[in-house]
């Protein structure tokens with residue numbers, strides 16, 4: 001990708017409405033742009049990072065035998081009326097009507113759709129257990145959409161659902177999904193703690209939230225450094241001056257943002273929507289469900305916030321939108337040819353390269369490279385070219401030079 005052709009531009013300064021570091025970087029680096037309050041367009045660099053997060057999610061879900069599926073976003077109100085949530089969900093649910101006056105829901109989540117599907121597809125205990133998931137759009141009519149990608153009206157969620165014959169099977173699925181979520185966060189470079197949470201309108205047992213430590217967080221967490229106990233202060237009803245419930249050590253307060261949430265739903269939705277299976281005993285039983293969600297745009301912004309310095313983003317390798325930022329410094333024929341050759345060589349070696357081919361000053365190019373924060377920066381300059389050299393620098397590391405012929409080998413070296 002050539003910077004001169006890139007759709008989406010960097011900003012020298014963040015707009016005033018961006019209060020927190022993650023929000024500012026998302027805008028300054030050109031990852032996303034606000035279209036209207038609570039609705040953002042993802043620009044190519046933001047989309048590329050999101051796709052890498054998705055790829056990690058697909059791998060980890062496949063590893064626990066999760067199967068990808070997809071439900072419609074615009075749904076008839078009837079299944080929501082049957083579950084009781086048409087009335088209970090509250091103002092977050094966006095409602096609509098079709099041309100014949102039929103009531104519709106723009107789905108904020110998909111437990112009803114999954115229970116309806118399960119009622120069709122699952123007949124016997126032999127088909128259980130199942131884990132199904134999608135990575136798709138959710139809509140919630142948030143009263144105060146703010147903080148950039150933190151609280152959106154339209155956002156992407158990994159939502160997974162487990163279907164089992166009994167509570168033992170639900171417990172197993174819950175642990176499998178919890179493990180997958182933990183691996184997803186670790187691979188994406190996110191610092192996250194799992195906390196006890198409240199179930200809210202979902203009901204069900206053992207809700208667990210995955211909270212990213214973040215100065216921009218709206219929640220207060222109580223953490224025990226001695227035994228690892230962590231809880232949302234809403235739930236724990238404790239302050240730092242109380243001791244840890246488990247080990248009595250002093251507690252620490254920290255701000256956090258919810259990135260993921262997992263619930264044991266039990267049979268609430270399957271009973272409401274008639275999702276039953278025929279058991280070994282020959283009798284009908286309700287399917288025992290679990291529900292598991294992660295917000296992708298929010299996760300993207302928190303990754304950026306947790307991996308940044310004064311100059312800009314320092315992407316974790318696994319989710320960086322591209323691998324290399326290649327800078328051409330100078331306008332001469334020789335340096336242009338050398339930079340084009342380096343671009344072709346790095347791409348042929350399988351690296352994803354952002355090539356800064358613009359007629360800009362070295363200062364502008366260095367600043368943008370630090371702001372975008374790809375894992376490796378390569379400089380082709382007139383001065384180095386005379387010495388037969390190119391410069392490499394890992395984001396956050398020191399610059400060093402290698403002979404031109406060694407560029408690809410040096411770029412491919414693991415960090």
Ligand SMILES: Nc1ncnc2c1ncn2[C@@H]1O[C@H](COP(=O)(O)OP(=O)(O)O)[C@@H](O)[C@H]1O
Nearest residue numbers: 142150151152155258259260261293294295298
């Ligand atoms: N308005 C939003 N904007 C961005 N991400 C959201 C929003 N609401 C929820 N999410 C993401 O989806 C995940 C699962 O959502 P859920 O637990 O159902 O939401 P909530 O806790 O807001 O009721 C959250 O952990 C969060 O990462």
Ligand SMILES: [Mg+2]
Nearest residue numbers: 209258260261
């Ligand atoms: Mg939640």
Ligand SMILES: [Zn+2]
Nearest residue numbers: 224227244247
């Ligand atoms: Zn403790």
